[in-house]
Amino acid sequence: MTEPELQSAIERRCDCAARFVQTVPVSAPIGVEETWDVVVHIFELDGCEKTNRAYAWTSEQIYTALDIGPIRSPVTAVHATVADLIRQSRLALWGCGQQAAAA
Numbered sequence: 580m581t582e583p584e585l586q587s588a589i590e591r592r593c594d595c596a597a598r599f600v601q602t603v604p605v606s607a608p609i610g611v612e613e614t615w616d617v618v619v620h621i622f623e624l625d626g627c628e629k630t631n632r633a634y635a636w637t638s639e640q641i642y643t644a645l646d647i648g649p650i651r652s653p654v655t656a657v658h659a660t661v662a663d664l665i666r667q668s669r670l671a672l673w674g675c676g677q678q679a680a681a682a
Contacts, residue, residue: 585620585635585643592643593633595626603653605636607661615661619653 582599589597600621607615617636624631632646634656644656 580637580641582620585637585641586622588641588643589622589624589633589635593624593627593629593645595624597622597624597633605653605657607654607657609661609665615657617657619657621653 586597586599600623603619603621605617605619607617609615615638617638619634619636622633622635624633627633627645630646634644634646634650634653636642636657642660644650644660646652646656650656650659
């Protein structure tokens with residue numbers, strides 16, 4: 580993905596204008612022996628009611644995060660996304676186990 584594609588994803592999510600600021604490399608642990616190494620693009624937002632900053636990166640798909648609540652940096656944006664992906668994966672596995680037990 581290119582910077583304009585990430586900018587477009589941010590603008591669609593926030594329904595406002597985004598201006599590229601910089602990129603930052605981030606490494607987040609996924610498991611015991613795995614890490615997620617990504618380059619996060621930081622954007623300033625103009626006209627967003629929720630925040631004035633957003634983050635975007637790619638790893639098989641586009642991920643975006645707004646600078647809100649506990650997400651206050653590129654690092655916390657990636658870590659929050661990793662935690663969410665792990666939680667979704669565990670819920671999917673739990674759901675499969677529940678369906679198998681019910682059958």
